[in-house]
Amino acid sequence: MATARTANPAPMAGLNKPANGQLRGQTKTGGQQSELLSNVQHPSAHKRTSIPQSSGGIKFGDDWKKCLELPPKDTRVKTSDVTSTKGNEFEDYCLKRELLMGIFEMGWEKPSPVQEESIPIALSGRDILARAKNGTGKSGAYLIPLLERIDLKKDHIQAMVMVPTRELALQMSQISIQLSKHLGGVKIMATTGGTNLRDDIMRLDETVHVVIATPGRILDLIKKGVAKVDKTQMMVMDEADKLLSQDFVVLIENIISFMPKDRQILLYSATFPISVQKFMSKHMQKPYEINLMEELTLKGITQYYAYVTERQKVHCLNTLFSRLQINQSIIFCNSTQRVELLAKKITQLGYSCFYIHAKMMQEYRNRVFHDFRNGLCRNLVCTDLFTRGIDIQAVNVVINFDFPKNAETYLHRIGRSGRFGHLGLAINLITSDDRYNLKNIEDQLVTDIKPIPSSIDKSLYVAEFHSVDAEDGEEKA
Numbered sequence: 001m002a003t004a005r006t007a008n009p010a011p012m013a014g015l016n017k018p019a020n021g022q023l024r025g026q027t028k029t030g031g032q033q034s035e036l037l038s039n040v041q042h043p044s045a046h047k048r049t050s051i052p053q054s055s056g057g058i059k060f061g062d063d064w065k066k067c068l069e070l071p072p073k074d075t076r077v078k079t080s081d082v083t084s085t086k087g088n089e090f091e092d093y094c095l096k097r098e099l100l101m102g103i104f105e106m107g108w109e110k111p112s113p114v115q116e117e118s119i120p121i122a123l124s125g126r127d128i129l130a131r132a133k134n135g136t137g138k139s140g141a142y143l144i145p146l147l148e149r150i151d152l153k154k155d156h157i158q159a160m161v162m163v164p165t166r167e168l169a170l171q172m173s174q175i176s177i178q179l180s181k182h183l184g185g186v187k188i189m190a191t192t193g194g195t196n197l198r199d200d201i202m203r204l205d206e207t208v209h210v211v212i213a214t215p216g217r218i219l220d221l222i223k224k225g226v227a228k229v230d231k232t233q234m235m236v237m238d239e240a241d242k243l244l245s246q247d248f249v250v251l252i253e254n255i256i257s258f259m260p261k262d263r264q265i266l267l268y269s270a271t272f273p274i275s276v277q278k279f280m281s282k283h284m285q286k287p288y289e290i291n292l293m294e295e296l297t298l299k300g301i302t303q304y305y306a307y308v309t310e311r312q313k314v315h316c317l318n319t320l321f322s323r324l325q326i327n328q329s330i331i332f333c334n335s336t337q338r339v340e341l342l343a344k345k346i347t348q349l350g351y352s353c354f355y356i357h358a359k360m361m362q363e364y365r366n367r368v369f370h371d372f373r374n375g376l377c378r379n380l381v382c383t384d385l386f387t388r389g390i391d392i393q394a395v396n397v398v399i400n401f402d403f404p405k406n407a408e409t410y411l412h413r414i415g416r417s418g419r420f421g422h423l424g425l426a427i428n429l430i431t432s433d434d435r436y437n438l439k440n441i442e443d444q445l446v447t448d449i450k451p452i453p454s455s456i457d458k459s460l461y462v463a464e465f466h467s468v469d470a471e472d473g474e475e476k477a
Contacts, residue, residue, distance in 0.1 A: 065104070068104050069105055070107070071105070071106075071107040088110070088111050089111075090104075090108070093119050093120055093144075093148075098182035099180070099183060101182040102179040102183070103144065103179060106175070108140060111140075113132070113136065114130060114132040115140050115144070117141075117290045118130055118141035118145070118266075119144055126287070126288050127265050127266065127287035128265075128267065128287055129284070129288070131269060131290065131291045138268045147176065147210075150210065152183075152184065152209070154209075156232075157228065158210065158232060158233060158234065159232065159233070160212075160213065160229065160232055160234070160235050160236070161176075161211070162218075162252065163212065163239060164239050164243055165214065165385060166194060167369045168238065169212050170370075172212045173212045186210065187206070187208050188209070188212065189210070189211050191203075191213045192214045192217050192362075197217075197220070197221075201221070201224070211227065215251035216251055222255065229255070229258050231260065234263065235263055237265070237266070238268050239269055240269040241270075241276060244275040253283075256283055270411060270415070271411065300424055302425050302461060303447065304425075304426070304449065304451065304453075305427070305451060306429055306451075307430050308431065309431060314345050314349075317331070317346070317401065321351055324425070326378060327378075327394045327397075328377075328378055328395045328396070329379050329395065329397040330399075330416050332383070332400050332401060332404070333382070333401050333402045334402035334404070336357040336358070336359050336383055340357075343355035352378055352379065353379045354380045355381040356383075357382060357385055358383065375394060384409055396425060397424070397461065398414050398416050399427045399428075400413060400426070400428040401429055404441075406441070407445050414426040423459075423461050423462070425456070425461035427452060
């Protein structure tokens with residue numbers, strides 16, 4: 001019988017399940033749970049390196065690159081989505097040496113196409129409207145110029161990054177902290193709904209240079225007079241199509257009303273519906289437009305469908321687990337209830353599994369996201385909460401247990417694999433009710449989703465990448 005790790009068990013509708021979204025099948029006991037991510041993080045929280053933090057320790061003429069603590073070189077195959085560059089180097093943009101240190105220690109060797117197009121324009125102060133595929137380096141395209149322009153002599157909020165989900169806010173704050181760790185005191189704060197408001201108020205009583213936030217929480221702090229953005233010169237909107245949907249657009253426009261009129265606005269997204277065009281004409285000054293979307297779907301992702309009945313889905317999933325070489329997988333369902341039921345089924349089959357959805361307590365969502373990202377579990381079951389911007393390099397397989405209703409959702413889901421031009425696999429479990437959606441999505445994305453073959457060539461989705469340790473006895477292909 002598969003065991004499930006629990007915290008605050010809360011039986012619902014006859015299902016005795018853990019509230020923290022972490023189910024494990026036949027796991028080894030022991031091991032400390034990772035600490036929860038704080039909603040406010042500072043560079044001092046990261047381990048110190050041997051490189052002086054803008055203290056003058058590296059003298060003019062020293063070979064500063066020899067002091068860097070670089071991650072292992074990424075030798076995996078990359079697609080033209082990230083390799084078709086102009087040949088620029090990060091040094092070409094006259095960035096601070098301390099920022100370059102952070103960039104290289106992230107493992108970013110050369111700018112991707114969207115970074116080449118975006119960084120010099122953003123540094124000039126001009127508004128940007130950028131359309132580029134998921135996983136092609138959009139976060140670096142705006143975080144690098146944002147951090148370069150921070151003036152440490154000023155103690156007010158100088159830049160804001162708006163994101164639609166709490167998980168994306170935490171991810172962006174982590175990346176920002178890593179990039180800025182040698183800059184000597186850039187204060188970065190992540191604030192989202194579902195966290196302690198008093199903690200945020202206390203943090204804003206101190207110096208904060210960069211705020212990474214979900215719209216509802218930062219607007220609340222602005223209206224309370226705690227977050228002062230009247231001198232904030234840069235506002236970034238990541239996943240702009242979602243932020244300008246009916247769910248958020250009123251909040252976004254309200255936030256902008258508190259900012260100076262000469263602020264800079266940067267919009268980044270993979271899809272740009274009509275709402276983005278309306279916002280651009282109303283709030284942006286002759287934005288520089290970047291469009292790197294000759295085709296919508298990622299080149300490195302192979303897409304298949306398996307035609308099944310509803311009752312055959314779990315059996316089909318079990319077969320896929322046994323035959324595929326999975327580093328990490330994300331499995332999508334269309335409702336929170338189906339997420340929890342499927343996660344329980346997967347643990348009963350003997351596989352380790354986490355789950356995450358919007359109705360979970362925020363501290364558990366943080367823990368699941370953090371632990372899955374750190375490779376503590378191979379499989380994650382989730383709703384569309386997890387489709388926006390989440391970057392986990394080890395994910396090489398995405399499975400649509402429930403097929404999505406529209407092309408935009410499909411595009412964002414499969415974009416969780418094949419990150420930064422690497423190879424990935426997307427498998428869709430299709431019932432008779434999904435046939436028309438499948439055809440419509442193929443037509444809209446101008447892509448071909450093929451019937452799944454009896455054997456899938458591993459070279460299509462497996463690269464030189466160590467898989468997650470099979471702590472639950474999963475079969476390694």
